[in-house]
Amino acid sequence: MTIAVGDKLPNATFKEKTADGPVEITTDQLFKGKRVVLFAVPGAFTPTCSLNHLPGYLENRDAILARGVDDIAVVAVNDLHVMSAWATASGGMGKIHFLSDWNAAFTKALGLDIDLSAGTLGIRSKRYSMIVDDGVVKTLNVEDAPGQATVSGAAAMLEQLS
Template identity: 60%
Template sequence: MAIKVGDRLPEATFKIMTADGPGEKTTKELFDGKTVVLFAVPGAFTPTCHMNHLPGFVEHADTIKAKGVDTIAVVAVNDLFVMDAWAKASNANGKVEFLSDTDASFVKALDLGLDAPIFGHTRAQRFALIAKDGEVTFLAVEESPGEATATGAAAILEAL
C-alpha cells in the first residue's frame, strides 16, 4: 500500500554529490526535526521534469522556504552524477537538493515506483510531499507522469 498522509517516511540512504565528491544522505539527516518538501520525478532531464516540474521549485524556492520549509529536495532514480549535472544545468544549487535513489529502494518502499518500458527499469512516479519531522502531512501523486500540476510548486505553496 502506498504511503499516505500521517505515515512516517521509511529509512533510506540517498546518493548525493558533495563538495568533496560522492556522498550519502539518510532520511534521518534529511527529515528529522525539519519541514521538507520532497518531489519526485521519473527522470532527470526528461521533458516534463526538466522544463516544467523542477523550474517552478527553483523559481519559488525563497517563497516556499519563507513559509517555514527547511529543505526542498528532488529525488529521481538516476545516478548521482546525472543528478549533479541536472542541478548545475538548472541553476538549482542552493535552492533544491538533488537526491539519487540509485536502486529505486526509496520509491519502492513508498510504493510509488513507476514501471515504464521506455525507462528500462523502475523509476519514481511523479509525486510531491511535505513532511514534518519525517511524517507526511501532504501528498500528491500525478495521474500521468507527463503532468506536473498537483505536484508542482504552485500546489505546494497552496498546501503550505
C-alpha cells in the same frame, strides 16, 4: 502499499553530490526535526521534469522556504552523476537537494514506483510531491500521469503551505 498522509517515511540512504564531493544522506539526516518539501520526478533531464516540474521549485524556492519550510529536495531513480549534472545544468546546485535513489529502494518502499519500460526508462518514480514534518508525511500529491506536473508542482505546493 503506497505511503499515506500520517505515515512515517521509510529509512533510506540517498547519494548526493555536494561541493565537497559525493555524500550519502539518510532520511534521518534530511527529515529529522525539520519541515521539508520533497518532490519526485520520473527522470532527470526528461521533458516535463526539466521544463516544468523542477523549474517551478527553483523559481519559488524562496517563497516556499519563507512559509516555514527548512529544506527542499528532489528525488529520482537516477545515478549520482546524472543528478549532479542535472543540478548543475538547471542552476539548482546548492539551492535544493538533488537526491539519487539509484536503485529505487526508497521509491519502492513508498509504493510510488512505476514501470516505464515501454518508454525505455525502466523502473522509475511516479511524479509526486509531499510536505514532510519530522519524517511524517503531512501532504501527498501524486500525479495521475507521468507527463503532468500540476498537483505536484510548485504552485500547488505554495497553496498547501499557505
